Amino acid sequence: MKHKDCVWLFAGLVLSLTCPAVYTSTGAPVPGGGAQVAEGRLSLWYRAPAKKWTEALPVGNGRLGAMVFGGPEREQLQLNEDTLWAGGPYTPDNTNALAALPEVRRLVFEGKYDEAARLIDRSMMARPLGQMPYQTVGDLILDFPAAASPVDYRRELNLDTGIASVAHTVNGVTFRREVFASPVDQVIVVRLTADKPGQVTFVAGMKTPQRAAITTEDADTLVMRGVNGSADGIKAALKFEARVRVQAQGGKTTAGTNTISVSGADSATLLIAAATSYKSFQDVSGDPEAIVKKQVAAASKKPYARLLEAHVAEHQRLFRRVELDLGETASMKLPTDERIAHFAEGNDPQLAALYFQFGRYLLISSSRPGSQPANLQGIWNDSVSPPWGGKYTININTEMNYWPAETCALGECVEPLAAMVMDLTQTGARTAKTMYNARGWVVHHNTDLWRAAAPIDGSFYGIWPLGGAWLCQNLWEHYLFSGDQRYLRRIYPAMKGATEFFLDTLVEEPTHHWLVTCPSLSPENGHPEGHTSVCAGPAMDMEILRDLFANCIQAAQTLGVDEALAAQIAAARQRLAPPQVGAAGQLQEWLKDWDMEPGLDLHHRHVSHLYALYPSAQIDVRRTPELAAAARKSLEVRGDKATGWATAWRLNLWTRLHDGDHAYRIFDFLLSPERTYPNMFDAHPPFQIDGNFGGSAGIAEMLLQSQNGEIELLPALPRIWPAGSIKGLRARGGFAVDIQWQNGKLSSASIRRTTDTETCTVRYEQKTIALRLKAGQAKRLTGELEDVGN
Ligand code: FUC
Numbered sequence: 001m002k003h004k005d006c007v008w009l010f011a012g013l014v015l016s017l018t019c020p021a022v023y024t025s026t027g028a029p030v031p032g033g034g035a036q037v038a039e040g041r042l043s044l045w046y047r048a049p050a051k052k053w054t055e056a057l058p059v060g061n062g063r064l065g066a067m068v069f070g071g072p073e074r075e076q077l078q079l080n081e082d083t084l085w086a087g088g089p090y091t092p093d094n095t096n097a098l099a100a101l102p103e104v105r106r107l108v109f110e111g112k113y114d115e116a117a118r119l120i121d122r123s124m125m126a127r128p129l130g131q132m133p134y135q136t137v138g139d140l141i142l143d144f145p146a147a148a149s150p151v152d153y154r155r156e157l158n159l160d161t162g163i164a165s166v167a168h169t170v171n172g173v174t175f176r177r178e179v180f181a182s183p184v185d186q187v188i189v190v191r192l193t194a195d196k197p198g199q200v201t202f203v204a205g206m207k208t209p210q211r212a213a214i215t216t217e218d219a220d221t222l223v224m225r226g227v228n229g230s231a232d233g234i235k236a237a238l239k240f241e242a243r244v245r246v247q248a249q250g251g252k253t254t255a256g257t258n259t260i261s262v263s264g265a266d267s268a269t270l271l272i273a274a275a276t277s278y279k280s281f282q283d284v285s286g287d288p289e290a291i292v293k294k295q296v297a298a299a300s301k302k303p304y305a306r307l308l309e310a311h312v313a314e315h316q317r318l319f320r321r322v323e324l325d326l327g328e329t330a331s332m333k334l335p336t337d338e339r340i341a342h343f344a345e346g347n348d349p350q351l352a353a354l355y356f357q358f359g360r361y362l363l364i365s366s367s368r369p370g371s372q373p374a375n376l377q378g379i380w381n382d383s384v385s386p387p388w389g390g391k392y393t394i395n396i397n398t399e400m401n402y403w404p405a406e407t408c409a410l411g412e413c414v415e416p417l418a419a420m421v422m423d424l425t426q427t428g429a430r431t432a433k434t435m436y437n438a439r440g441w442v443v444h445h446n447t448d449l450w451r452a453a454a455p456i457d458g459s460f461y462g463i464w465p466l467g468g469a470w471l472c473q474n475l476w477e478h479y480l481f482s483g484d485q486r487y488l489r490r491i492y493p494a495m496k497g498a499t500e501f502f503l504d505t506l507v508e509e510p511t512h513h514w515l516v517t518c519p520s521l522s523p524e525n526g527h528p529e530g531h532t533s534v535c536a537g538p539a540m541d542m543e544i545l546r547d548l549f550a551n552c553i554q555a556a557q558t559l560g561v562d563e564a565l566a567a568q569i570a571a572a573r574q575r576l577a578p579p580q581v582g583a584a585g586q587l588q589e590w591l592k593d594w595d596m597e598p599g600l601d602l603h604h605r606h607v608s609h610l611y612a613l614y615p616s617a618q619i620d621v622r623r624t625p626e627l628a629a630a631a632r633k634s635l636e637v638r639g640d641k642a643t644g645w646a647t648a649w650r651l652n653l654w655t656r657l658h659d660g661d662h663a664y665r666i667f668d669f670l671l672s673p674e675r676t677y678p679n680m681f682d683a684h685p686p687f688q689i690d691g692n693f694g695g696s697a698g699i700a701e702m703l704l705q706s707q708n709g710e711i712e713l714l715p716a717l718p719r720i721w722p723a724g725s726i727k728g729l730r731a732r733g734g735f736a737v738d739i740q741w742q743n744g745k746l747s748s749a750s751i752r753r754t755t756d757t758e759t760c761t762v763r764y765e766q767k768t769i770a771l772r773l774k775a776g777q778a779k780r781l782t783g784e785l786e787d788v789g790n
Pocket of ligand 1: 605
């Protein structure tokens with residue numbers, strides 16, 4: 001019998017004795033190692049080094065990222081800096097668009113969709129037709145002396161501390177590596193130790209696919225100076241520099257032309273800094289050398305223990321806000337890759353909790369105040385031309401990245417998204433004026449570091465003007481959860497500008513005289529009248545605009561501004577095309593009932609028209625049961641299995657239909673080797689991080705929803721998790737919520753007020769209770785929703 005079989009036999013035995021599962025509390029995790037890590041509750045761990053990039057482990061501080069491979073003889077740290085993208089400031093707006101617009105609209109309303117698409121392709125698309133890709137810095141390589149078969153190898157990522165580590169033993173000496181990306185000191189730190197003196201020997205070097213020179217300085221520092229790539233005819237405009245200082249304790253450190261060698265040291269600390277000359281989407285005059293020199297000099301003055309302590313404290317300030325316990329089984333003793341491979345067997349609830357926390361870890365590590373927002377790969381990318389450019393695809397993907405932010409108590413992580421939207425109000429105003437002669441701002445289905453806003457990739461994908469409007473919804477959610485009026489004042493111009501663009505560009509469609517977008521499309525889905533997706537007024541557009549307009553009116557009222565404008569917005573909102581139920585009982589994706597026509601891709605990955613069910617709350621099982629039934633029908637037709645992010649969207653949608661078991665079936669697929677790599681990164685495939693974030697959001701939605709003015713406990717609890725607890729989830733209005741359940745039923749809950757909102761209504765199944773809370777007060781509720789005080 002193989003070792004693995006033994007473990008499974010053991011697991012089965014434990015299960016049969018303790019069925020359904022061994023439930024324990026989450027316990028207090030130990031920074032930097034210890035029992036918690038060994039038990040694997042909050043760690044991903046492996047018995048072998050990473051062979052592929054999707055096996056390596058990610059660390060990040062929002063701005064800097066590294067993928068840690070963990071080879072005993074060769075360590076590879078693939079490095080990223082979040083402003084290293086190709087190109088430079090550019091203006092892609094097509095000046096022929098405005099003249100073509102009336103003719104495009106005429107063709108669409110006459111049903112000549114292919115002709116309209118051809119005209120759009122000729123006259124309205126961005127120049128260049130693509131945007132700039134996100135690019136890798138390169139790699140730090142550490143070569144260690146060849147070792148005769150290391151034993152006791154273990155590689156791990158501790159989500160609670162944000163430390164990736166490697167340990168192995170060679171000839172009786174145990175070596176340990178720790179790697180973290182400090183949000184406090186703005187460097188990636190590598191610590192190399194051995195349990196016997198004088199054993200740390202290695203050569204550090206770098207490599208990169210960029211145009212760069214690698215040299216050494218000061219006998220202990222590696223320096224990579226380079227420039228970014230050009231792309232699609234846009235010239236490279238960025239300088240970048242990466243700097244690695246090697247501080248060895250004991251032994252001998254020597255510099256070669258492009259390597260630093262350490263021999264016979266007791267330990268060593270490496271400080272990695274990287275920066276580019278990017279200051280903003282229109283300013284590339286930064287001095288990366290000055291930045292990285294300063295960062296390395298400042299970090300060099302601190303002992304390793306202080307760097308570590310500051311990093312762990314800042315990471316845990318965010319990470320520890322939420323704890324999830326779904327029960328534990330013997331499966332959790334297995335390495336993470338084996339657990340993923342066996343997840344579908346249904347006896348590893350703790351892996352679901354780990355996946356949930358991994359999504360939170362990734363958001364903390366790829367999106368912090370001051371950094372760029374998380375892109376298609378978060379911050380981790382080993383290529384100069386990654387899939388889809390590693391950009392911001394905003395017809396779903398970027399929005400999904402931020403779905404877990406509010407519910408999972410990571411509201412600060414939205415800040416880079418808000419900052420990007422404020423940039424887009426500037427570039428998008430140029431696009432709105434040039435292409436549509438409209439007020440406000442517009443951005444189509446993609447953007448990049450340079451905040452390009454024009455339609456790209458051809459009419460089939462690109463002529464969709466709702467990207468900015470949808471992003472405003474994410475920003476609004478942050479207000480709903482935080483109640484922060486200063487923040488609302490800051491983002492209001494973005495909401496107002498997005499709205500004004502549509503007040504100027506909505507047109508009346510000839511049949512019902514509804515106000516619709518034109519030209520537009522239902523993201524990436526072709527319709528049956530022609531070979532195009534181009535159409536007028538797809539359901540998703542109307543749904544997003546219903547939200548945008550309502551939120552803009554509410555924001556104006558809250559801030560006491562723009563009364564006349566609010567009235568205009570309300571009038572336009574009334575005239576938007578309404579949701580329609582088609583002949584098959586489905587929610588119509590388009591103005592016309594095209595959904596079931598022959599030749600359509602019934603299982604298309606995008607489920608754009610279901611935006612109204614999630615992330616929006618326009619469709620709801622209790623308030624709009626007919627529309628909810630239609631949405632369910634659409635969802636059934638689309639099916640459960642899709643690309644990573646599209647699977648995660650379906651998961652969230654089923655939670656809103658309050659069908660926990662169906663949601664779980666989808667989650668089960670998401671956390672299968674088909675959709676999850678060994679390092680737990682989501683597989684579109686290829687790697688795309690949105691599925692991770694959508695997955696975490698989906699688990700939160702199973703346990704808590706608050707979109708209806710009520711805090712609903714366990715709205716979609718799957719039967720496979722009969723007992724468990726969650727602490728620290730957030731509800732709209734600004735409440736922190738803890739929930740415990742047993743035998744599939746609520747056993748107790750606690751609601752804590754975190755903002756100015758004093759009252760809330762809590763629901764469990766058919767029961768509700770109204771609570772009034774003082775500032776900071778928490779109230780405990782029984783499983784029957786009885787208020788049992790503080
Ligand atoms: C949209 C999706 C694709 C992919 C890309 C980045 O175009 O339709 O599946 O996720 O974005």
